[in-house]
Amino acid sequence: NGRWARAGAVLKELEEQCATPVEKVKEVADAMTKEMHAGLESEDGSMLKMLISFVDRLPTGDERGLFYALDLGGTNFRVLRVQLGGKEGRVVNQQCEEVSIPQDLMVGGSDELFDFIASALANFVASEDEDFHLPNGKQRELGFTFSFPVKQTSIASGTLIKWTKGFNVNGTVGKDVVGELTRALQRQGIDMQVTALVNDTVGTLAGGIYDDNDVVAAIILGTGTNAAYVERADAIKKWQGPLPNSGEMVINMEWGNFRSSYLPTTDYDHALDAESLNPGQQIYEKLISGMYLGEIVRRVLLRLAVEAALFGDNVPPQLEVPFVLQTPVMSAMHHDTSADLKVVGAKMQDFLGISNSSFKARKLVVQVCDIVAKRGARLAAAGIIGILKKLGCDRPNMKRTVIAMDGGLYEHYTIFRESLLATLKEVLGEEASASVLVIMANDGSGIGASLLAASHSQYL
Ligand code: ADP
Numbered sequence: 001n002g003r004w005a006r007a008g009a010v011l012k013e014l015e016e017q018c019a020t021p022v023e024k025v026k027e028v029a030d031a032m033t034k035e036m037h038a039g040l041e042s043e044d045g046s047m048l049k050m051l052i053s054f055v056d057r058l059p060t061g062d063e064r065g066l067f068y069a070l071d072l073g074g075t076n077f078r079v080l081r082v083q084l085g086g087k088e089g090r091v092v093n094q095q096c097e098e099v100s101i102p103q104d105l106m107v108g109g110s111d112e113l114f115d116f117i118a119s120a121l122a123n124f125v126a127s128e129d130e131d132f133h134l135p136n137g138k139q140r141e142l143g144f145t146f147s148f149p150v151k152q153t154s155i156a157s158g159t160l161i162k163w164t165k166g167f168n169v170n171g172t173v174g175k176d177v178v179g180e181l182t183r184a185l186q187r188q189g190i191d192m193q194v195t196a197l198v199n200d201t202v203g204t205l206a207g208g209i210y211d212d213n214d215v216v217a218a219i220i221l222g223t224g225t226n227a228a229y230v231e232r233a234d235a236i237k238k239w240q241g242p243l244p245n246s247g248e249m250v251i252n253m254e255w256g257n258f259r260s261s262y263l264p265t266t267d268y269d270h271a272l273d274a275e276s277l278n279p280g281q282q283i284y285e286k287l288i289s290g291m292y293l294g295e296i297v298r299r300v301l302l303r304l305a306v307e308a309a310l311f312g313d314n315v316p317p318q319l320e321v322p323f324v325l326q327t328p329v330m331s332a333m334h335h336d337t338s339a340d341l342k343v344v345g346a347k348m349q350d351f352l353g354i355s356n357s358s359f360k361a362r363k364l365v366v367q368v369c370d371i372v373a374k375r376g377a378r379l380a381a382a383g384i385i386g387i388l389k390k391l392g393c394d395r396p397n398m399k400r401t402v403i404a405m406d407g408g409l410y411e412h413y414t415i416f417r418e419s420l421l422a423t424l425k426e427v428l429g430e431e432a433s434a435s436v437l438v439i440m441a442n443d444g445s446g447i448g449a450s451l452l453a454a455s456h457s458q459y460l
């Protein structure tokens with residue numbers, strides 16, 4: 001019985017260290033707002049890069065023609081083509097294909113990765129049928145969604161600052177990723193011009209605004225996490241160039257790199273960070289996003305196995321393997337409503353090699369998932385509140401304010417999503433939160449990138 005007492009103590013400590021009462025959420029939100037200001041003030045003014053996207057024209061609905069998009073940013077990349085028909089036709093036709101990226105290419109050489117992508121795109125272009133029309137003599141144009149931190153130098157060029165989310169490809173950092181892609185397209189013999197380089201958050205924002213004019217910001221909660229929003233150009237102190245006619249500029253916050261002494265962290269988080277591919281970086285992302293939630297849970301379970309023999313006298317060897325417990329599996333266990341928690345039992349068997357887990361152990365596993373998921377969801381809500389504060393949209397009687405959301409974590413992890421939405425309500429208050437809407441922007445980034453390719457076409 002000592003072991004249950006020990007397990008209880010480990011759990012209690014976890015719960016305390018991960019706690020996010022309203023006050024804490026507000027402190028994190030305020031810290032986010034403050035860092036946003038600092039990041040707009042000067043280069044390197046904040047850990048928030050607040051990157052200028054060079055998108056100062058958002059889609060209007062008038063876009064017409066055939067456009068391609070390529071979305072690279074997670075374990076899969078997607079290619080997409082759309083036929084846009086202006087205000088009446090909207091998206092007349094669209095086709096999409098998803099290709100998974102072999103693990104070795106994620107940590108290999110730059111040319112190998114871009115050749116792989118270009119060759120998949122070549123196959124996709126070859127399958128274009130009569131539903132899509134390219135006027136005679138025109139070149140195909142592509143919007144490139146690239147969801148890693150890039151220092152943009154124009155709408156169609158930008159250098160990679162660093163890889164994140166498990167990518168660590170040799171020879172790309174410091175290079176223009178459009179140049180890398182363009183050369184790979186040429187090696188494949190594809191006649192196509194990259195007319196817009198956008199972050200997935202920026203693409204999602206563009207796609208969101210195309211659908212709903214009241215969209216002010218886009219959030220990604222998938223493998224990684226990030227946010228983009230529409231800023232007044234004159235509020236961007238670090239901007240050297242001429243003010244755009246629209247008076248607006250989309251800012252890619254790269255909020256995954258946010259950190260603050262207010263963030264509730266644990267030894268599990270510190271160890272995860274220290275052993276990660278990017279120690280010291282993307283601290284907020286490591287508390288929130290799909291790539292890491294399951295891994296945090298694994299680390300807690302490992303400690304419970306070692307210190308409280310939660311799964312028997314021997315520590316299950318699979319539990320020692322980093323990233324074996326992925327967030328979709330965590331989510332499936334967390335949502336188990338069966339009386340004997342049989343989904344938890346089955347997942348532990350299948351993914352961790354733990355058979356015959358006791359009911360008590362299964363209940364503890366669910367509790368760990370709950371603590372880790374809700375901390376992540378509430379901290380994500382804090383970030384959104386930080387943006388709303390920056391925009392002055394956190395008060396009652398505000399105009400309708402829409403957040404475009406994308407990402408598998410938010411879409412599929414119901415408890416995470418509901419906790420995030422409940423936190424917005426709890427912290428903003430009933431009245432202010434009534435005018436704030438979170439909408440799912442399904443594949444907004446793909447459509448958005450093609451829309452931005454259209455609005456920045458070489459033929460305009
Ligand atoms: P990406 O972020 O790689 O562009 P997605 O937006 O599709 O791709 O998000 C995929 C991520 O969402 C996965 O890495 C995983 O962490 C998370 N995810 C997917 N399905 C689920 C699920 N059922 N439950 C919880 N998380 C999920």
Ligand code: MG
Nearest residue numbers: 073074200222
């Ligand atoms: Mg994505």
